[in-house]
Amino acid sequence: MSRSAELFGSRWGLVLATLGMAVGTGNIWRFPRIAATNGGGSFLVAWVVFLLLWSVPLMIVEFSFGKRARKGVIGAFVAHGGPGMAWMGAWAALCASAIGAYYAVVSGWCLRYLAAAVTGGLRGEGAGEALWRSFNSTPAAMITQVLALGICVSVVWFGVRGIERVAKVLIPTLFVLVVVLALRAVTLPGAVKGLEFLFTIDWQLLAEPTIWLQALTQNAWDTGAGWGLIVTYAIYMRMREDVSLNAFLIGFGNNSVSLLAGIMVLCTVFAINPQAQSEIVGAGNEGLTFIWMPALFDAMPGGGFFMVLFFLALSFAAITSLISMLELATRVLIDLGLRRKPALLGFAAVALLAGVPSALKLEVFQNQDWVWGVGLMVSGLFFAIAAARYGLERLRTEVVNGDGCDLPIGRWWVVLVGIVVPIEAVVLIVWWLVAAYRDDPANWLAPFDTYNVGTVLWQWAAALLVLGLANRWLARRTLKEAGR
Template sequence: MATQNSSSGSREVFASRFTFVAAAIGMAVGTGNIWRFPRVAGEQGGGAFLVALVVANLVWAIPILMSESLLGSRSRLGTVGAFRDFMGRKFAWMGGFMGFVTIGIMFYYSVVCGWAIRYFVYAITGRFESGADTEGIWDGFTTTPWQTILFHAIAIGTVGLIVYRGLKRGFEAILKFAIPLLFVFLVILAIRAMTLSGASEGLRYLFVPDWGSMGDARMWLEAFTQMAFSTGAGWGLYLTYSVYLRRREDFALNATTICAGNLLASLLAGTAVLGTIFALRTQSFAEEAAASGNEGLAFIFFAELFGEMPGGRWFFAPLFFLALAMAGISSLIAMMELATRNVEDMGLPRRRAVPWIVGVAFLAGIPSAISLDFLSNQDFVWGVGLLIGGLFSAVAMMKYGVNRARAELDTVSDFRVTWWWTGLIRIFPAVFVALFGWWIWRTVDEFAPDTWWDPFEPFSLMTMVAQWAALFVVMFALNNVLSRQVSAGPMTPPGGPGTVETRREG
């Protein structure tokens, strides 16, 4: 078994670069690639949006993923310990904030994975025949709490079993097969869509650029938002997987490969979804589907089409919902591992930590399983909140020393990490202010213009600020406890965290 020693004991490491990259792509590829990307890409100008998305990956995702990787691989600790050892004991709360934002997402994301599993079961039992009332199926399912709670339990329980077994026997063993298989499924779905008569209109909607939208600030902000939600940069998930990196593993090429793989999954899913919709329906149907939101697009509008597609009912419907469930579960695994790594760092062994986390996640996910409004609120609050995690990663690099971090990245990376990385980290706060400010403005101007001050309004500014403030206060108040409780890693000074300045690892 591949292990490496650290001062906190031996730590399992990924067996190969391929398995690490596969796991990290699995972390990044989620339900958003399949149901959010096609909707937003088509609406925002097709190919022009894709160009903006590539720029967003280069400017935001790759530098932040590299920063997270440095934080995790050097500290060999979860988010709390990594921020403590890179920035000093007064900053452990930042890792706690980043971790809890992602854990907040995990609570409702398990419910979403449960939906995908339920729809896979519907599909293999032939529910999506021609003329199926998919809106009735969706309403019937989501208004039956025992069903949504049961499938939420199945999702979180399955992921718990995988994470309980650790890296080698658990998530590495599963993901090295599951992620290539997910791509095979997406390729089959995309080819099926492209071979349907009339699919070219869907491809036009997705790929042909509307260059006029290049000057539209909203299109750029949508591209940066999609990229931030999709790649997982700033969530702490890549940081967590990097704890298990082999020594002297590359940073730059891996981060670039993961972004390219994540984008490919989105493009394949977009081809499958939009190609099918335009082949079997009209543009107005596609626009209506897009306006119905993520769940409406996948579970009502797209599900309606399987019965009309040759082989759709018994082959392509199960394949689509299996791909959706696999994409969701591969991300949920990373979220649970993030929670487990932090709890393990605080001294609780994995075999005890995972059952606790599964239990808490199950209970905390029940409100989202019962109420779609509650789930939407949580998606909104913690979805926007994860942008803050990206800022924290950049700030951690600045506190540690951008040039010092660059030199460490450059030493082992397969292509040179030079001024471009330091420059992107230094301008990151400005990019963050533009994107974050846009979201704040939208809450007041677009989502809840009359009730932005009401914390009980699902999409108000105040509901976001109140929940972030509560988390910030708790994490800040617990900073010293967190800092003390997390065990020492290879970067922790011999006298304990904060005793002397964090030493540089050779």
């Protein structure tokens, strides 16, 4: 099959695969925690605002880049920003690939807990915590990391048709699972307290910048906007495919799942163990998901069954996101001249090795999540810069509102991508780094700390140095392959 013949079979294949990319563990394990610790209803207001001020505008940029350039993220930057911007595309590819390396470890954790839930290994007091302590940061976590990567490789091996086939089964099932879990949670006695907590607005909190910054961060991390993953799937759009309606659909679909997950988790917490709610939502992503959720399900009538559904949903969310990260890297390597299968196997081997330290040491995982998570905000900024370089008005009229458009977009999008998104990105990056500096001012520049500023700056500097030196080669190779 020729490269140009690799297209999604239908619009729904594209939408479901892209939703699979967007809906990840962050929707289920981060959103409820962040919503609960940042004022519930007040956070939700800001979160909806930033869906429209960050995620959707950047998704439109990404869909346009992929549809017009028909190349991976480096090629898309070269096609829109010129050869001098290849390093920016490579930065986006690096961030998503580095996240993919440790995300395989996370996906492995989900699969391990799914297996334990199915075999009854999470029943009984403290079973979730005992499994976490005996499994996390041991060679067993490497085995599940390999399993997760193996599953995703077997899907990406078949190209876009493999991705489409899997997404058409997993994503509707994931939606059903999350709806069933949310319905179960809201029908528990006392669950209404969880709803009240989640939806009560404290108007004074809306004057707090932290609420808005956390809401923007959540949108930046859990919708997948500005990561380069949408560019990758948009390469396989049919020619007369819509851009803007699909972007809105994925943004709202992703946040719909987050809201369901928030209702599910908080109603379960308030119904089963309301006294420990601060401790539960303050336990971190892993603590909430792998220690507290099994304990809460265990105390719930029919909890064993719903525990299986919960970890099944989490595993589906993780696997479909990991698939998109593998495809992004594979596609970049294809653009650089490799064939799909060697590119995929080569990247999977590198991702496996790069993920091993995260599998064996939780601090390494947390460090990588911090460094490349903030790096994604730089990625979002780069997308806005490349789009502005190409001409936002030109992109809007030629591509967004061009052939196949189902939802014409006005000039407001030009203002958002040209002015608002860059401001949001700079404010976010500065805020996160200043917060990290305040946490540990004495060691702020130390390179090997888990969460400080120095670890971010040193790793970014090393990456940018390599990418800057490789810029000309990356641009030349990508253009050469496109010319064939």
